[in-house]
Amino acid sequence: EHTIYLKDYAPTPYRIVSVDLDFKIAPDTTRVRAQLTIEPREGTEPGAPLALDGEELKLEEIAIDGAPLVLSAYAADATGLTVIAPPARRFVLETLVSITPETNTKLMGLYRSSDVWCTQCEPEGFRRITYYLDRPDVLATFKVRMTADETLAPVLLANGNLVARGSLDNGQHFAVWEDPFPKPAYLFALVAGDLGSITDTYTTGSGRKVDLAIYCAHGKEEQCAWAMDSLKRSMAWDEKRFGREYDLDVFNIVAVSDFNFGAMENKGLNIFNDRLVFAKPETATDADYENIERVIAHEYFHNWTGNRITCRDWFQLCLKEGLTVYRDQEFTSDERSRSVKRISDVLTLRSAQFPEDAGPLAHPPRPDQYREINNFYTPTVYEKGAEVVRMLATLLGEAGFRKGMDLYFERHDGEATTIEAFLKVFEDANEVDLGQFKTWYLEAGTPKVTVSDTYDAESQTYRLSINQETAPTPGQPEKADRVIPVAFGLIGPNGSPMGWKGVSGGEVREDMIVLRDKSAEMTFTGVASKPVPSLLRGFSAPVNLATNLTQNDRLFLAQHDSDPFNRWQALQDVGLALIVDAVAGNEADEAAILALSAAMSDTLANNSLDDAFKALALNLPDEQLVGRTIGKDVDPAAIHTARKALLKAVFGPLVDRMYTAYATLASEAPYAPTTEQTGRRALRNRLMALMVTASPNGPALAADQYRHATNMTDRFAALVAAGVAWTADAAALLADFRLRFAGDPLVFDKWLAVNARAEDEGVLSRIEIILDDPAFPKNNPNRLRSLVGSFAMGNPVQFTRADGAGFRFVTQFVADVDTRNPQVAARVLTGFRIWPMLEATRREAAREALVTLKENENLSRNTSDILARMLG
Ligand code: B3K
Ligand code: ZN
Numbered sequence: 001e002h003t004i005y006l007k008d009y010a011p012t013p014y015r016i017v018s019v020d021l022d023f024k025i026a027p028d029t030t031r032v033r034a035q036l037t038i039e040p041r042e043g044t045e046p047g048a049p050l051a052l053d054g055e056e057l058k059l060e061e062i063a064i065d066g067a068p069l070v071l072s073a074y075a076a077d078a079t080g081l082t083v084i085a086p087p088a089r090r091f092v093l094e095t096l097v098s099i100t101p102e103t104n105t106k107l108m109g110l111y112r113s114s115d116v117w118c119t120q121c122e123p124e125g126f127r128r129i130t131y132y133l134d135r136p137d138v139l140a141t142f143k144v145r146m147t148a149d150e151t152l153a154p155v156l157l158a159n160g161n162l163v164a165r166g167s168l169d170n171g172q173h174f175a176v177w178e179d180p181f182p183k184p185a186y187l188f189a190l191v192a193g194d195l196g197s198i199t200d201t202y203t204t205g206s207g208r209k210v211d212l213a214i215y216c217a218h219g220k221e222e223q224c225a226w227a228m229d230s231l232k233r234s235m236a237w238d239e240k241r242f243g244r245e246y247d248l249d250v251f252n253i254v255a256v257s258d259f260n261f262g263a264m265e266n267k268g269l270n271i272f273n274d275r276l277v278f279a280k281p282e283t284a285t286d287a288d289y290e291n292i293e294r295v296i297a298h299e300y301f302h303n304w305t306g307n308r309i310t311c312r313d314w315f316q317l318c319l320k321e322g323l324t325v326y327r328d329q330e331f332t333s334d335e336r337s338r339s340v341k342r343i344s345d346v347l348t349l350r351s352a353q354f355p356e357d358a359g360p361l362a363h364p365p366r367p368d369q370y371r372e373i374n375n376f377y378t379p380t381v382y383e384k385g386a387e388v389v390r391m392l393a394t395l396l397g398e399a400g401f402r403k404g405m406d407l408y409f410e411r412h413d414g415e416a417t418t419i420e421a422f423l424k425v426f427e428d429a430n431e432v433d434l435g436q437f438k439t440w441y442l443e444a445g446t447p448k449v450t451v452s453d454t455y456d457a458e459s460q461t462y463r464l465s466i467n468q469e470t471a472p473t474p475g476q477p478e479k480a481d482r483v484i485p486v487a488f489g490l491i492g493p494n495g496s497p498m499g500w501k502g503v504s505g506g507e508v509r510e511d512m513i514v515l516r517d518k519s520a521e522m523t524f525t526g527v528a529s530k531p532v533p534s535l536l537r538g539f540s541a542p543v544n545l546a547t548n549l550t551q552n553d554r555l556f557l558a559q560h561d562s563d564p565f566n567r568w569q570a571l572q573d574v575g576l577a578l579i580v581d582a583v584a585g586n587e588a589d590e591a592a593i594l595a596l597s598a599a600m601s602d603t604l605a606n607n608s609l610d611d612a613f614k615a616l617a618l619n620l621p622d623e624q625l626v627g628r629t630i631g632k633d634v635d636p637a638a639i640h641t642a643r644k645a646l647l648k649a650v651f652g653p654l655v656d657r658m659y660t661a662y663a664t665l666a667s668e669a670p671y672a673p674t675t676e677q678t679g680r681r682a683l684r685n686r687l688m689a690l691m692v693t694a695s696p697n698g699p700a701l702a703a704d705q706y707r708h709a710t711n712m713t714d715r716f717a718a719l720v721a722a723g724v725a726w727t728a729d730a731a732a733l734l735a736d737f738r739l740r741f742a743g744d745p746l747v748f749d750k751w752l753a754v755n756a757r758a759e760d761e762g763v764l765s766r767i768e769i770i771l772d773d774p775a776f777p778k779n780n781p782n783r784l785r786s787l788v789g790s791f792a793m794g795n796p797v798q799f800t801r802a803d804g805a806g807f808r809f810v811t812q813f814v815a816d817v818d819t820r821n822p823q824v825a826a827r828v829l830t831g832f833r834i835w836p837m838l839e840a841t842r843r844e845a846a847r848e849a850l851v852t853l854k855e856n857e858n859l860s861r862n863t864s865d866i867l868a869r870m871l872g
Contacts, residue, residue, distance in 0.1 A: 002861065006315040006368040012133050013044040014086070016140040021130070025117055025148040025192050029098050030110060031060070034130040036140075039090040046088035053127035053134040054080045054097075056109075061096035081131040095131050104128070105779050105820040113258035114217065116193030117153065118271055120264060123314055123373045126185035136311045137416040139182040146192060147174040153192035155215060159183070159267045161249055179267055181247070184310055184416065189266030191254045196221045200228050202235050204245040210235075216255040216277065223278040226289060226673065227253065227296050234297040237331050242405060244304045253277070253296075257745065260781050260823045261377070263295050265302035272299070275746050275782055281671035283747050285713040286681055289673035290332070298328040304409065312416045314373045318365040318441070319419055321377075322385015326393075329386060336675045339564035340612040346539045346565070347616075349387065350625055353379035353542075354446055358628060359833035360870050362444040362473040366419050371865040374823055380444070387542040388440045394485045394540055395437070395514070396430050403429040436516060437483045444473040447482055449515070449541075452548040455530040462490070462500070462527040467519035468543075474872065486513040487540035487563075490524070490531035495560035501526025512540070532556050537563040551577060551592045558599050568617050571599060575620040575646065580629055582642035588649075597650045604654070604661055611665070612679030615686040620647060623796055624834070633839040636796045640759070644693060651694040659695075662687045671711045678713075685717035692721040699727035706733050716750055723754035730758065745777075749786035756790035763798050764805055767791060771813070778817075781824050788813050792831025799831065800838060804845030807832070811853040814863060822860030829853075829866045836872075847871075 020035040038050070059076050062069045064087065075082045083093065104111035109128025110119050119125065127134040144158040150173040156165070160179025167173045195215040202210045212231060214224040231253070238244040248268045259273035276295045279288055305327060306320035333341045356362060356379050363376070365385045370376055393401040404426035411425060419441050423434045447470045454463045466486070470479035489511060492498040506513060506520035513522065532553045536545050549557075557570035574596050582588065603609065603617050623643055627634040651658065665684035669677065688705055692698035702722045709715035719737055722730045734751065741747035756767055767787060770776060777783045792799055792810050799806040810831060818825035835846035853859075854867055 003369055003371050004373075006313070009313050009315075011041060012135070012138060013048050014038050014040055014050050014133070016133055016138050017090070019140045019142045021142065021144045023144070023146045023148075023190065023192075025146060025153060027152070028100065028102060030101055030117070031096060031098050032130045033061075033096045034094065034132075036093045036095075036132070037090065038086070038093055040086075040088060044088075047085040050083040050086045050093075052081045052083075052131040053124070054131040055128050056104075057097040057099060057128070057131065059095060059097055059131075061094070063094045065091050066094070080127070097130055099129065106823070107258055107260045107781070107821060108823075110190065111258070113256040115152075116191065116195065116254075116256060117148075118191045118193070118254065118256050119189050119266075120260060120271065121188050121266070122186040122264060124186075126188055129188075132185050134185050135313065136184040136186060137313060139184055139310070139414075139416060141182050142179045142188060143176065144178075144190065145174060145176045146190060147172055148192050151194070153194065155191065155193055155195045155197075157189075157191040157215070157252055157254065157269055159187070159189055159269050161268075179248075181267060181308070182414065183267050183307065187265070187267045187307055187310075189264070189269040189271055191215070191256075191269065191271065194218070195254070198224050198228060200232065202232050202246070202251075204235070205239045206245060208246070208249070210246050210248070211250045212252075213250070214253045214255065214277065216274065217257070220255070220274075220278055223280050223284075224255070226279045227272075227277045227292055230293040230296040231300060233293075233335065234300040234331060237297070237334065238301060238304070238327075241330065241334065242304070242327070242402075244409070246303065247308070251300075257782075258780055260821070263299045265299040265306055267303070267307050270299045272296075273782065275749065278746060279673075281711040281713075283712050283741065283744055285716050286673060286678040287713075290336075290678070293335070294328050294332055297331045298324055301327045301331070308414065309408070309412045310416045312418050314370070314376070315366055315368060316418050317373075317376060318381045318385035318388075319417065319422055321382050322365060322387075323389050323422075325382050325386035326389040329390075337610065337612055337679075340610070340616065340679075342538055342565050343568050343613075343616050345383075345386075349379070349383050349542060351622060353383045354544075355624060355628060355833055356380055356830075357384070357444060357446045357473070358471075358837075360474060360836060360872050361830060361833050361866070364442050364444045364476075366441040368442075372826075372861045374862055375826055375865050384542055391440065391483075391485055391541055392426060392434075392437070394487070394512070395483070396426060396432070400430045401426070436481075439480050439482050443470070443479055443482075444476055445470040445479060447479075447484065447541075447543045448546060449484060449486065449536070449543045450546045451533070451535055453533055455527070457530070460525065460527050462524040462531060464506075464513075464522045464524070464533065465519065466506070466513065466515055466522070468515060469518075474869065481516065481518050484515040484541045484543060486515060486535060487511055487537035488513055489534045489537065489562070490527070491534055491557070491560055492531055493529055495556075497562065498527065498529075498531045500524040511537075534561045534563055534566045536566070536569075537561075538565045539569075549573075551589070551595070555595050555599050559602065564613060568613070571596070571603070571617055572619075572621050574599070575650070576626065576629060578646055579620065579626050579639065579642050582646065583626070583630060583635075583638050593646070593649050597653050600650060601654050601657060604657060610679055611683040612675070615679070615682035618651075618683075618686055618690065620650070627796070627834070627837065632837055634834075634837045635839045635842075636800045637802075640797045647690065647693045651690045655691060655695040655697075658687045658691055659701075662691070662701075671713075681713050681717075685714065685721075688717060689721040692725050692727065699725070699729065702727065703729045703733060706736075712747075719750075719754055720757075724757050724759055726758045726760035726763075745780075745782070749782050752783065752786040753790040753794070756787050757794045759795065759797055761798075763791075763795065764801075764809055768809070779820055781821065784817060784821075784824055785828070789828050789831070792828055796834075800834075800842050800846070802841050802845065804842075804849060807846045807849035808852075811849040815853055815856050815859070818860050818863045819858070822862035825860065826862035826866045829863060829870070832870055835870070 017037045022033040024031040101110045101112045108125035146156045156175035158177035163178045164176040196218040197215045200212045253270045255274040255277035263272040305323045407425040407429045447468045451466045490498040502525045506522040554570040554574045561567045623639045626639045702718045706718035814825045814829045
């Protein structure tokens with residue numbers, strides 16, 4: 001069995017000091033000549049074998065220091081090349097291999113996307129380009145020469161700075177790029193093709209002038225302006241907030257149409273999925289604009305957290321990913337609204353990471369074993385990784401956190417390092433012990449924090465009892481107690497913050513309880529009247545919170561809490577309790593429903609709240625959250641019905657008010673992706689969606705908005721509302737949408753996603769018809785994920801149909817796609833992670849579909865790894 005363990009980590013016996021690559025790029029076959037300057041590390045046994053990684057390479061020549069190797073001096077197989085007894089000194093290993101990018105449907109290594117040659121190397125793609133020590137702790141400088149036909153590939157790009165270019169005979173030309181910063185092979189990149197571009201410049205604080213360019217398919221140049229604007233703001237922000245400047249003279253971004261992931265932070269040459277670059281008001285939504293801004297920032301921030309300081313091994317992936325997500329979250333918070341960003345991030349965490357943590361694929365942010373590293377680019381490594389960094393910042397305070405970060409850059413620049421080294425800089429800079437904190441990195445699972453309170457009027461004492469519990473996860477039956485920062489406040493009967501004289505029984509800072517033990521009993525003295533506690537403000541830790549608060553307490557918080565996150569949370573909690581109750585078949589708590597309706601009405605009317613906040617507040621928790629709260633024997637259809645009924649009960653009485661607000665929020669201003677406009681559209685479209693459910697006139701309103709919209713945000717919001725609810729005109733609107741934007745693949749993705757999310761019974765057969773169309777692009781990850789990924793992850797009722805048809809459709813799709821692109825297949829399959837929680841009929845149907853898939857003997861390592869863990 002091919003399992004890799006963290007405990008087995010050892011440095012390679014040889015170092016690669018520098019790399020000289022010569023690419024002869026041509027249709028069908030590309031030849032790569034590599035000259036690797038290699039030396040034994042200290043302590044390496046003289047003549048110890050040198051084992052290089054290599055996959056799908058055809059070796060044509062091999063030499064050491066210019067002398068060809070005899071056959072008995074090396075061995076090559078499907079996974080690599082071994083030089084049996086290399087010199088016990090520095091030497092140059094030269095290989096010539098041929099590769100075929102045109103047949104590379106895995107999209108790892110060098111491949112072709114719409115005629116452009118491009119690369120994706122993280123994590124293990126470089127070994128599909130040449131023989132190499134393809135692991136992140138081998139850092140070398142790279143010089144890259146590329147030759148190609150001048151007409152087919154007028155643009156030739158690689159990492160670093162351009163040092164030479166020129167014309168050759170036979171219509172060929174060449175370019176030479178040099179990257180002075182030693183880097184691991186996963187950051188290597190190359191692009192060759194016929195591309196358009198936009199350019200700009202940025203001058204760093206210390207006066208370095210950086211040439212910026214975004215390359216794209218011809219005709220899309222104007223759609224790159226927002227990405228460029230986002231890039232310049234990101235560069236300025238990293239200087240201001242973290243003191244980090246850019247370090248090369250050029251920064252290039254290339255947008256390609258076929259890409260397994262969102263984007264890639266290759267040194268000086270970021271390669272992007274084009275959906276995260278292109279934007280214009282007619283075809284991109286506000287959410288698209290925000291996403292582009294976020295990902296451009298994220299990849300740029302990797303230049304310091306990922307590239308200058310990289311990971312020692314792939315177990316440390318969250319060292320760069322969690323930290324960089326934290327940094328991009330902070331960027332968006334500073335550029336836009338901090339509280340709105342926090343709520344959206346928590347929504348993402350709860351919908352993407354919490355289910356992972358609660359299911360068969362649960363793993364710690366820093367795993368200690370893997371079979372296929374591609375399966376660990378997960379919400380846990382990314383989003384939970386960011387939460388862990390955020391907790392550090394919360395516990396140390398902004399200044400203490402910054403001191404640690406400064407030390408991190410100072411101490412580890414140029415290194416491939418570990419989570420231990422990361423924690424150590426915060427310990428050293430702040431003189432604290434983070435030994436217990438480290439548990440967050442090492443253990444999977446979402447802790448449950450339970451709080452209850454009592455008040456004694458006579459002695460004016462208030463008691464809070466708090467405890468933590470983390471359920472077992474696969475391979476981790478025992479859980480240690482964690483350090484949990486619980487930001488909090490007490491609110492008095494008049495709605496104002498309330499103080500106390502003394503507190504004992506726990507670690508309480510001004511506005512934060514730090515729970516370190518299994519439980520704590522805190523006594524606050526001098527508390528004049530019974531307060532309502534506001535707990536876990538700003539979602540100060542990634543936990544599930546259970547309290548003894550009544551529905552009235554929550555409604556009180558929704559009105560009075562000074563923490564916007566908890567105001568939002570309080571409303572959600574009231575709704576959650578009502579849905580859970582309804583699913584359990586309990587009689588409806590009419591008083592609470594009325595009160596929630598009134599609170600929603602107040603929220604809508606409140607002039608001190610901004611529109612984006614209201615858009616998030618005027619909602620009920622999503623169905624999957626309800627399912628997880630119920631926890632076992634879940635019936636997604638029953639949840640769907642209960643939630644819809646509650647939406648009607650809460651928002652039905654408000655339809656007139658909502659319509660008035662909807663009309664008032666209309667705007668004639670020309671589209672701009674500003675925070676103000678975005679918030680306004682978000683609220684207006686939220687109201688429209690609510691009316692589709694809660695008012696008989698809603699469907700007509702959506703259709704009307706669809707037809708008259710002047711930007712994609714409004715048009716798409718109407719399409720989603722109609723399409724998901726599958727209103728009477730949904731099919732007509734979808735048909736119009738498809739025709740209106742025929743020829744724009746990114747808009748086609750939107751169309752696919754709405755089709756996939758329709759909640760009616762007919763959805764599955766419609767998806768099958770779309771997929772079976774011979775013209776459907778069966779190898780493009782964006783198309784596949786928009787259709788089948790959206791179905792498996794975003795249509796819980798139809799995916800989990802009791803007859804098992806949804807499950808079977810997805811496993812059959814996975815088996816088919818797996819033969820061409822294992823990464824896409826494995827990712828779609830993770831949609832099954834909720835199966836153990838389902839009620840018996842659905843659970844059995846899911847299990848059967850998975851077991852049938854397992855009978856397939858040719859599954860990729862990616863898919864069989866997910867499948868094996870899924871079945872436990
Ligand atoms: N580091 C890349 C992810 C590459 C994924 C490979 N399966 C993008 C990012 O997180 O910035
Ligand atoms: Zn990243």
